[in-house]
Amino acid sequence: MEEELCYSTVCFKPFDNQKSTVPQLEESVIYAEVKIKQSTTQTPPETSAAECSLNKSVLPAHDSLSEAKDATTPIFSAYRPATVILGLLCFFLLAALTAVSVFNYIHKSKYNNILARHTQEKATNLQLLADMEVLERERARLKTQGEQMNGTLNFILKKSSFLVDKYCQSTGNGVQCTPCLQNWIQNGSSCYYFNKDWPWKTWTESQEYCKGYGAQLAIIDSVEEQEFINQHTESYYDKYHGYWIGLSEKKEETWVWTTGAELEGGFWVYAPLKGYMECVLSMPSKNPLQSWISTSCNMRNRWICEVDVLTWPTFLQAQQNQSGPST
Structure with missing residues (x-):
């Protein structure tokens, strides 16, 4: 079957816009040529005519398409202000985020500086507390030393004479003093001197000798x-000789x-004679509780x-010589 040509007639009305300067034209007729491909099967004439009619009604003219495009242009123009506003909002949001970031950075730096100062001040405070503890210990030490010096002074003032060289000696580390006189033995709060030298003395002479050192004959008031x-007495000469102690009969x-x-009480070997105004000896004995x-x-x-221990200030103290008195 040969190809058939279908023609369609499209009528265009003039624009209603009266302000248009384009002169109105009369209706014009445009012919659009539509080619129909040849079918492999023979198509009835009725089908070709119907198809041709369909093509005539569907195909738009060129000017009709242009008019449709012009109709959609105002729609896009309506979104342009919204687009501008949205862009401005994005700009201001970005500026706000930048400002917040800068603000946060500045305040974080200030916080870190404050934290560093706080840590440093805390360390300084701990150091001050440690220094205060050291000063408190030093104050307590000086207070104790002052009390010791006052006690030493009072002890010295009670003596009619005080032989410093009998208590203190010069060493390579300075002057050091002992709580007891040289060749005296400390026991508790007292110092004792056990005489072993010649000549021996009477009870009164022995008491005067002790007074010369600020002491007196021993006063025994406990078992210890x-x-x-x-323990520090020994037998000598005969069984009738012993060591004078500070006990005597003043009245009958x-x-x-x-x-x-x-x-x-007392630690008598036997009951003492009365009325003879005698004095007392401590004898070396296997039973220390029976030796007077x-x-x-x-x-x-x-x-x-016997004399009281002399308490020296700490810086003058030295280890007491515990050896027995020299003979």
């Missing part, structure tokens, strides 16, 4: 002290210590002196 004295049947205190005898105060014997 009696045992200590018995009254035994009195050199301090004026009356005797309570009374005898004439004019008999010559060895003696035992």
Whole structure:
């Protein structure tokens, strides 16, 4: 079958816009040529005519398409202000985020600086507390040292004479002092001197000797002290000689210590004779609780002196010599 040509007629009306300067034209007729491909099968004439009619109604003219495009142009123009506003909002949002970031950075830097100062001040405070503890210990040490010096001064002022060289010695580290005189032995709060030298002395002479050192004949008021004295005495000459202690009979049947205190109890070998105004010796004995005898105060014997321990300030203290007195 040969190709058929279908023609369609399209009528265009003039624009209604009266302001248009384009002169109105009369209706024009445009012919659009539509080619129909040849079918492999023979198409009835009725089908070709219908298809041709369909093509005539569907195909638009060129000017009709242009008019459709012009109709959509105002729609896009309506979104242009919204696009501009949205862009401005994005700009301001970005500026706000930038400002917040800068603000956060500045304040974070300030916070870090404050934290660093706080840490430094805390460390300084801890150091000050440590220094204060050191100063408190030093203050306590100085207070104790002051009390010791006052005690030493009071001890010295009570003596009629005070032999410093008997307590203190010069060493390579300066002057060091002992709580007891040289060749004296410390026991508790007292220092004792056990005489072993010749000549021996009477009870009165022995007491005067002790006074020369700010001491007195030993006063025994406890079992422990009696045992200590018995450990440092020894037998000499004969069984009638011993060591004078500070006990004597001042009144009939009254035994009195050199301090004026009356005797309570005692460590007698046998009951003392009364009324003879005698003095007391401590004899070396296997039983320290039975070692006192009374005898004439004019008999010559060895003696035992006793004096309070002298408390020196710490910087003057030295280790006490615990060896026995020299002979």
